[in-house]
Amino acid sequence: MSKTSRFIVVIIIILALAAWVIYPRMDEVLGTGSDAAAQASPAMTGPRVLPVSGMVVSPKLLENKVKVTGSILPNESLELKSEVSGLVTKIHFKEGQKVTKGTLLVSLKNDQLQAQREKLKFSRKLAQETERRQKL
Structure with missing residues (x-):
């Protein structure tokens, strides 16, 4: 072609x-x-009819909720470590609770620390007594 x-x-x-x-x-x-x-x-034929759909409008409260499935990752995370080692006996906060600086977070089993503190008190008292005697 x-x-x-x-x-x-x-x-x-x-x-x-x-x-x-x-x-x-x-x-x-x-x-x-x-x-x-x-x-x-x-x-001759009458009025032309158009199909129409409608609904009754009524006031209703709208909820700002979205239902979804998935996993949530935290924006921030924190790992708590004690300055001294010991067995945790009580936790003084709940998960998600806001805390301020200086708030007691955990209690440790402090039997050994209390004994060491008493020993240091007596050592200090003994050192003060020894110093006083040497001044005389």
């Missing part, structure tokens, strides 16, 4: 497709056909 014959075939196909799309709508555009007859004499 030559170029001109191909061109003519393509033009004919395009025109056929355009006619196929436009032809069913010709009645609407020109105002002819059964719809036009019905519009011209509404007294």
